[in-house]
Amino acid sequence: MFANLSPHLAPLQVVIPLIAAPLSLFLRNATAAWLFALVATWSAFVIACLLLVQVLDQGVLSYALGGWPPPWGIEYRLDAANAPVLVIVSGIGAAVMTYARQGILAEIEKHNQVLFFPVFLLALAGLLGVTITGDAFNLFVFLEISSLSTYVLVSLGANRDKRALSAAISYLIAGTIGATFFVIGIGLLYMATGTLNIMDLAMRIADMGDSRLVRAAFAFIIVGIGLKLALFPLHLWLPNAYTFAPSAVTVFIAATSTKVAVYVLMRFVFTVFGTRFDFQELTLSYLFLPLALVGMFVPSIVAVFQTNVKRLLAYSSIAQIGYMLLGLSFATIAGLTAASIHLFNHALMKGALFMAVGAVALRMGSTDIDAFTGLGRKMPWTMAAFVAGGLSLIGLPLTVGFVSKWLLIEAAFASGQWWIAGFVVMSSLIAVIYVWRVVELAYLHDTPEHVNVTEAPASVLVPMWGLVLANFYFGINAQFTTSVARRAAEALLGVFP
Amino acid sequence: MSAEFILGHYNYWVVIVLMMAGLYVVVSRGNLVKKIIGLNIFQTSVFLLYISMGKVRGGTAPIEIEGTGVIYSNPLPHVLILTAIVVGVATTAVGLAIIVRIREAYGTIEEDEILKIDHILDFGEGAQD
Numbered sequence: 001m002f003a004n005l006s007p008h009l010a011p012l013q014v015v016i017p018l019i020a021a022p023l024s025l026f027l028r029n030a031t032a033a034w035l036f037a038l039v040a041t042w043s044a045f046v047i048a049c050l051l052l053v054q055v056l057d058q059g060v061l062s063y064a065l066g067g068w069p070p071p072w073g074i075e076y077r078l079d080a081a082n083a084p085v086l087v088i089v090s091g092i093g094a095a096v097m098t099y100a101r102q103g104i105l106a107e108i109e110k111h112n113q114v115l116f117f118p119v120f121l122l123a124l125a126g127l128l129g130v131t132i133t134g135d136a137f138n139l140f141v142f143l144e145i146s147s148l149s150t151y152v153l154v155s156l157g158a159n160r161d162k163r164a165l166s167a168a169i170s171y172l173i174a175g176t177i178g179a180t181f182f183v184i185g186i187g188l189l190y191m192a193t194g195t196l197n198i199m200d201l202a203m204r205i206a207d208m209g210d211s212r213l214v215r216a217a218f219a220f221i222i223v224g225i226g227l228k229l230a231l232f233p234l235h236l237w238l239p240n241a242y243t244f245a246p247s248a249v250t251v252f253i254a255a256t257s258t259k260v261a262v263y264v265l266m267r268f269v270f271t272v273f274g275t276r277f278d279f280q281e282l283t284l285s286y287l288f289l290p291l292a293l294v295g296m297f298v299p300s301i302v303a304v305f306q307t308n309v310k311r312l313l314a315y316s317s318i319a320q321i322g323y324m325l326l327g328l329s330f331a332t333i334a335g336l337t338a339a340s341i342h343l344f345n346h347a348l349m350k351g352a353l354f355m356a357v358g359a360v361a362l363r364m365g366s367t368d369i370d371a372f373t374g375l376g377r378k379m380p381w382t383m384a385a386f387v388a389g390g391l392s393l394i395g396l397p398l399t400v401g402f403v404s405k406w407l408l409i410e411a412a413f414a415s416g417q418w419w420i421a422g423f424v425v426m427s428s429l430i431a432v433i434y435v436w437r438v439v440e441l442a443y444l445h446d447t448p449e450h451v452n453v454t455e456a457p458a459s460v461l462v463p464m465w466g467l468v469l470a471n472f473y474f475g476i477n478a479q480f481t482t483s484v485a486r487r488a489a490e491a492l493l494g495v496f497p
Numbered sequence: 498m499s500a501e502f503i504l505g506h507y508n509y510w511v512v513i514v515l516m517m518a519g520l521y522v523v524v525s526r527g528n529l530v531k532k533i534i535g536l537n538i539f540q541t542s543v544f545l546l547y548i549s550m551g552k553v554r555g556g557t558a559p560i561e562i563e564g565t566g567v568i569y570s571n572p573l574p575h576v577l578i579l580t581a582i583v584v585g586v587a588t589t590a591v592g593l594a595i596i597v598r599i600r601e602a603y604g605t606i607e608e609d610e611i612l613k614i615d616h617i618l619d620f621g622e623g624a625q626d
Contacts, residue, residue: 137577144584148591155595162602163618166611169529169595176536176588177523183581184516184543190574191550 009054010063010076013047013086014129014142016040017093021121030113034101037117038094041124045094048086048128055083056484062134070134071197077134080487081271084340085131085263088347092255093124099355099463100248102456106362107246109159116156120252123149127260136186136196136272139264140179143228146260147175150253154245167240174237178227185220188213189272202272215279221268222283229261231325232295235318242314243367247358250310254317254354255347262324262343266336269328270492281331288329293423295322300430304437309357310367312434313350316393319427320346326420327408334411336489341407341481345392345400348474352467353389356382359456359464372438374447379455383442385468390435392471395428399475403482508549515542527608529599533592540585547578 005012020040027033055061061078064070070077078086097120104116126146133139151172157164190196192213193204205214223234230238238258242250273280296319303315320342327339357367359382364371376383392399405424412420455461474481503510515538522535551574559572600606603614 137580141580141584144588148584148587151591151595155598158598158602161618163615165595165599165602166615169592169599172588172592172595173523173532173536176592177520177539179584180536180540180543184546187543187547187550187574196577 006050008063009047009051010061010078010132011065013044013051013090013132014076014125016047017044017121017125017128021118021125024117024121025114028114030105030117031101033114033117034097034104037121038097040121041090041094041097044124044128045087045090048083048090051078052083052087052484054078055080056487071195071200074138075134075197075199076132077199078132080484080491081267081340081489082131082263084344084484084488085260086128088259088344089124089127089131089256092252092347092351093120095351095463095466096120096248096252096255099251099358099460102460103246103248103358103362107160108156112156112159116153116246119149119152119156120249122146123153123252123257127256130260131263134198136189136198136201137183138196139198140183140186143182143264144179146257147179147228150249150257151175153249153253154241156249157244157246160246161244163240164244167237167244171237171241174227174234178224178234180224181220181227182224185217185224188217188220192217198267198272202274205272206274210279214273218273218279218283222265222287225261225265225268229258229265230318230321232291232298232318232322235295235299235321238318239311239314242317243308243311247310247354247361247367251351251354251358254314255351258317258321259343259347262321262328262339266328266339266492270331270336271494274494284329284331288325292322292325292329293420295319295325296423296427297430300427300434303434304430306434307369308367309360309369309372309438310354312369312438313353313357316431316434317346317350319431320350320393322427323404323408323424326424327411330411330415330417331493332411332415333486333489333493334407334414336492337482337485338404338407338411340488340492341485342404344481344485345404345471345474348400348467348471349389349392352385352464352471353393355460355464355467356386356389359460362456362460363453364451369438369441372441373445374442374451375453376443378447378451378453381461381465382456383439385461385464386442387439388468388471390431390439392475394431394435397475398472400471400478400481401475403475403478407482407485508545512542512546512549515539515545529596529606529608529611530593532608533589533596536592537585537589540581540588544578544582544585547574547581551575 017040024033024036027036055078063076065074104113108116123146126142129142130139151168155165155168193201195201227234242254299315299318303312306312324339324342327335361367392401395401395405409421409424519535519539523532526532551571553570556568556570559569596606603611
């Protein structure tokens with residue numbers, strides 16, 4: 001039976017969570033729905049790993065949905081650029097689902113608990129669909145599936161804090177404007193080329209070169225995706241959405257949804273518009289590079305002054321997107337390798353950090369920085385995970401953060417802009433300040449008298465430490481991730497070894 | 498700019514006006530329901546853009562007719578926009594549902610009042626802006 005399934009792994013990747021979502025709605029019991037969703041997310045992860053192995057082995061996998069050959073039908077197309085993103089998204093999805101149960105029980109009101117699972121699975125299916133599809137319009141549809149379910153997931157935090165609702169509506173407005181800009185861009189591209197298949201678009205744009213219509217499409221698409229990925233001045237929806245969403249949701253969206261948007265940006269900037277499109281070079285060096293540099297600093301400095309640890313990490317996420325954008329703006333193999341590996345590494349570190357904060361929220365009922373006072377003794381495993389994630393965020397050697405920054409600095413030197421390396425180091429030093437604020441409170445202060453908490457339960461600690469250990473494992477043994485990221489960069493730039 | 502150009506692009510002018518009007522409503526109105534309606538207008542302009550681009554001059558509805566040399570309009574953008582309409586309806590539904598919850602929790606759907614309440618929750622009573 002399984003042998004018959006293997007050619008159909010690509011659609012199954014999306015179909016399993018998509019079908020599991022409505023099915024889990026029939027399970028009236030939160031535990032049953034959780035177990036069901038757990039199986040679905042882990043099987044998605046296994047499929048993503050199998051697909052990555054196949055891609056690394058064979059290069060490009062193409063699947064024509066319904067037997068309609070591309071470019072007419074919808075194509076699922078996997079290459080070295082998107083197969084690793086599938087692994088990140090589904091891996092984080094599986095880890096979060098394992099982690100989610102306790103948090104969901106504590107943070108969401110009882111009659112809504114069952115509803116969390118279908119919405120989560122839909123968000124996962126949407127993100128996986130965005131990543132795997134080779135069709136520009138299909139990409140928009142999946143983007144909206146994931147975004148709409150993410151708005152709902154964020155609003156589920158309303159039981160704990162009503163600000164989740166205002167965060168959800170501003171996210172919805174920003175996200176919808178972004179998606180609409182994106183779909184206008186796709187429409188203009190269709191007008192210019194008459195195709196929607198990404199590879200076909202790339203070929204036709206390369207043939208026809210520069211035109212005003214293609215430029216307009218480019219601008220609409222960049223702004224649209226920029227809103228979705230919280231590109232620096234378009235990030236205003238992000239801090240509140242991350243802060244007030246339920247902890248499990250924050251882990252999931254912080255580690256996946258902006259990453260997928262970065263992947264889409266890379267796909268459009270490099271694969272679709274490609275290097276033959278002169279306008280792209282200008283955008284990269286006069287728009288993305290300055291925005292990335294400002295984005296590395298301003299949100300980091302804002303993070304230093306936050307009193308809520310979740311919001312602090314949210315601002316830090318915006319700064320980290322700056323790093324990815326920086327790598328992308330070099331438009332070299334080295335730069336894209338750094339951006340792709342940071343996509344993976346940042347998911348690992350922010351996943352671990354937000355899980356640790358979620359565990360504190362579970363025990364203390366708050367994510368205010370004061371709630372962390374003296375927790376080093378009360379919740380040693382959780383706080384150790386926070387410290388490890390924080391070190392990785394700063395970029396200490398032996399962690400994944402170091403690998404990312406090393407490659408980024410190397411790419412900066414290789415492109416002749418050595419001064420950028422200085423900026424990367426300086427913004428890492430700001431990360432030291434905000435991570436230290438939390439660590440200092442947790443370890444160097446006595447626990448307040450009235451605080452009498454115990455360590456988080458094992459179901460929370462195990463996925464958290466899984467991610468922490470991954471931070472160290474891929475930090476020490478970076479061979480595999482670097483080579484995959486390099487192949488991703490080569491696939492995006494269209495250079496095949 | 499000749500009159501022919503202006504009249505010939507009638508649909509596109511409508512698209513641009515609707516697009517700008519919708520976006521302006523989203524940005525300028527404080528009432529959340531009006532913001533959602535603005536989003537709707539904004540999305541409608543995209544529907545019109547897609548429908549316009551499917552038209553082929555002299556083309557008929559894309560239903561197969563006997564004989565050769567029949568010109569058909571392009572059905573693909575129309576099919577695409579059906580999906581986008583569904584997405585738009587879903588967005589409106591989710592948005593309005595969240596607004597209902599906001600009204601229950603905050604007692605208002607005016608953005609500046611909500612922000613004021615959020616500000617007090619963020620920094621405590623009596624905090625200065």
